[in-house]
Amino acid sequence: MVIATVSSDAKAAHATLAGADVVINYRSADVVSRVLDITQGDGVDRISEVDFGVNLPVTAKILAKQCVGWAPMVQPASTSPDFRSSLFSTGWRMFASVSAT
Numbered sequence: 001m002v003i004a005t006v007s008s009d010a011k012a013a014h015a016t017l018a019g020a021d022v023v024i025n026y027r028s029a030d031v032v033s034r035v036l037d038i039t040q041g042d043g044v045d046r047i048s049e050v051d052f053g054v055n056l057p058v059t060a061k062i063l064a065k066q067c068v069g070w071a072p073m074v075q076p077a078s079t080s081p082d083f084r085s086s087l088f089s090t091g092w093r094m095f096a097s098v099s100a101t
Contacts, residue, residue: 001021001022001038002019002020002021002022003020003021003022003023003024003035003038003044004018004020004022004023004024005023005024005025005026005031006023006024006025006026007025007026007027008025008027009025012025022034022038031058031062032058032061032062035062036061036062039062039064042064043061043062043063043064043065044062044063044064045064047059047062047063
């Protein structure tokens with residue numbers, strides 16, 4: 001199953017045409033609640049991310065405990081000024097899971 005997050009109806013249409021099974025508009029819906037509901041509380045196995053630091057708080061909540069890992073679409077970077085502290089405090093489980101596979 002592919003779950004896509006978007007910021008507009010136009011982007012939702014593109015995601016659907018590209019094959020997303022579920023599309024969540026993060027501006028109008030609670031992404032964490034929706035993803036955990038869709039996955040019956042398990043979370044997702046993989047995340048493809050374009051702004052790692054900004055989205056890290058959501059990523060840390062929806063990534064499955066026994067996840068496969070994180071697949072960046074671009075070089076890991078962020079527009080978030082708190083990226084390094086966020087990564088250290090909430091991202092460790094993700095990287096531990098990635099390195100274990």
